Amino acid sequence: MMPPLNITRMNYDLARLRPEQLESYWDEKKPNHFPTGTFEHPGIWFELGAGTGWFFTSLAAQHPDKRLIAIERSRMRGRRLVQRCKRTGLANILGFRGNAIGALVNEVPTESLERLYILYPCPWLRNSQRKNRWYLHPLMKHFHRVLKPEGLMIWASDQEFYINEAEYVCRTQYNLKGLAWGQITPNPYNHLDQFPQGRTKFEFTFLQSGQPCYELIVTKS
Numbered sequence: 418m419m420p421p422l423n424i425t426r427m428n429y430d431l432a433r434l435r436p437e438q439l440e441s442y443w444d445e446k447k448p449n450h451f452p453t454g455t456f457e458h459p460g461i462w463f464e465l466g467a468g469t470g471w472f473f474t475s476l477a478a479q480h481p482d483k484r485l486i487a488i489e490r491s492r493m494r495g496r497r498l499v500q501r502c503k504r505t506g507l508a509n510i511l512g513f514r515g516n517a518i519g520a521l522v523n524e525v526p527t528e529s530l531e532r533l534y535i536l537y538p539c540p541w542l543r544n545s546q547r548k549n550r551w552y553l554h555p556l557m558k559h560f561h562r563v564l565k566p567e568g569l570m571i572w573a574s575d576q577e578f579y580i581n582e583a584e585y586v587c588r589t590q591y592n593l594k595g596l597a598w599g600q601i602t603p604n605p606y607n608h609l610d611q612f613p614q615g616r617t618k619f620e621f622t623f624l625q626s627g628q629p630c631y632e633l634i635v636t637k638s
């Protein structure tokens with residue numbers, strides 16, 4: 418049985434968020450990941466923490482009318498992501514190695530993304546590290562800012578608590594409307610029917626080992 422959400426603790430965490438501190442830190446650094454014009458496209462799908470880019474490179478081939486942007490911080494995975502994107506020869510996928518925090522704070526324009534994918538982020542299991550969970554992070558404000566009206570935020574995790582906590586924050590702090598919530602099953606938004614063995618490397622590994630996976634899909638109304 419999943420323990421119930423600790424709403425009091427979550428509200429305490431949310432009340433202590435200081436996005437201004439994050440913004441002034443990244444303002445000084447001014448990252449530069451994206452060429453001019455990157456966000457001038459009506460259908461941009463963005464993946465944060467894309468690993469080596471398995472999922473987004475396949476998705477780009479299936480959706481030539483969309484522009485897919487994948488970003489990964491780790492040096493090894495990021496390098497492989499960039500190479501994999503280039504190897505596809507597709508004009509509609511861009512892979513970047515870099516920190517998505519700076520990118521989202523300073524570079525991604527308001528209401529520019531049709532979809533934001535956050536698939537199998539580190540769940541920061543220890544209580545003392547919980548402020549790093551994306552929905553308790555000051556970056557969450559920017560997830561909401563960059564999403565277009567009716568845009569989708571697509572979360573997946575092997576940790577049920579992570580998805581339940583994300584749902585609480587999306588609903589109560591940002592008024593995002595739930596489209597799917599719970600153990601993953603194919604639906605019109607998640608492309609699972611095209612990737613029955615798993616969309617990403619982590620999802621593939623979890624499903625192969627019989628570990629259930631969970632998702633949350635919300636939309637900005």
Ligand SMILES: C[S@@+](CC[C@H](N)C(=O)[O-])C[C@H]1O[C@@H](n2cnc3c(N)ncnc32)[C@H](O)[C@@H]1O
Nearest residue numbers: 466467468489490491516517536537617618619
């Ligand atoms: C658990 S892995 C999941 C990778 C991939 N989404 C998958 O499902 O196979 C989480 C990834 O997020 C990346 N990541 C964490 N923080 C990041 C950040 N600030 N910017 C970009 N990538 C980040 C990590 O380097 C790691 O590769």
